[in-house]
Amino acid sequence: MNIVDISKRRYTAKHYDKTKKIASADLKQLLEVLRNSPSSVNSQPWHFVVVDNEKSANKILPAISDFNHARIVDSSYTIIFCVKTSLDEQHLQNLLEQEDKDGRYANAKLKQEQDQGRHFFVNLNSATSEKLLEWESKQLYLALGNVLFAAAAIGIDSTAIEGFDNQKMDQILDLQKQGFKSVVVASFGYHAENDGNAHRPKSRLPQEQLFTFL
Template identity: 70%
Template sequence: MNIVDISQKRYTTKHYDPTKKIPADKIEQLLTVLRNSPSSVNSQPWHFYVIDSDASKNKILPAILEFNQPRVTGASHTIVFCIKTPIDEAHLVNLLNQEEKDGRYPSADLKQAQDQGRRHFVKLNSTTIESQQCWESKQAYLALGQLLFAAAAIGIDSTAIEGYDAQKMDEILELKSKGLKSVIVATLGYRAENDGNAHRPKSRLSKEQLFTFL
């Protein structure tokens, strides 16, 4: 299946088959995709909670709006996307150390330039707490897009869920004490036979409306 076919067939799943679980090797693939997701200046300002048991689903269910709850209980896995609050010195040092460990710096000058460049863009987007969190959320949504497409590529259905109570989710997972804040939820699994959205044609604006070639 090529990338156009994947984009044509991928859709937002409304009803999952709770009897079908995603194999461990495929979940590992998707977690690797999340880990490899791009972020501005490789800031990686995220953390992901992977929920795959009935007990953990029930734990977060009070934070999910009622109409979305069946998507969590029926799906094989749920992932809560979190951002760091704030991006602090420890995170910046950790990033630089990891990059050095992974062999990204053939010279000390290149390492210093990367560190200075990253700090510049973090500062640029951190004039307020809200502006930093907005910037971080954009990075998390890049990772979300990677996940949704990758899932479709290996035959796994998905739903991006903004319909949840972020404050309640943060309380349930005790995120504030961990320097984190939830920004979006995604469910993964296999569609139910009665999932009506699977049979509706995809609807998108025309190329003429969407693209301007200069």
């Protein structure tokens, strides 16, 4: 696998072929990539709503900007990326116990240090709900980038979508009651033949404009 080739091949799909569906095994891989995504102090401040049928796709359309409707109804899957509205003690203890169960701590001291360190950073970034949302969103975009690259690696096209009304989305899916807030959306599938973006060369600034070596 050549990761540079994947990065060159990956692009934002504009039109999907709704007759081509992602295999369930490939979806499972993408969801596992999301689950394994990195986050600050392993806070995992997220939840992912997977839209996998036409009825559910139509349900969320009122929250999606008109120009993005086809990317929802024609793709195989749409994922709504959400953050938790509160990183409460229950969530933090759930993380800690899962880490312990997964064998991350050789002794009680290491477990205590991780718990204290995570509390420090969560408290540091949750002085206000706005600050918490900003911090959590940064972690969520790590997961988004992770899964977009993973999709390209197995030949699946994708579109990251910020053109939607997150308040409407939250209402439609009753996310606030569940303790979540939508931040970004992504669709996955296989591009249609008329997707002009699939045939355009990638355009990026040259390395000398982007990198400084000290």
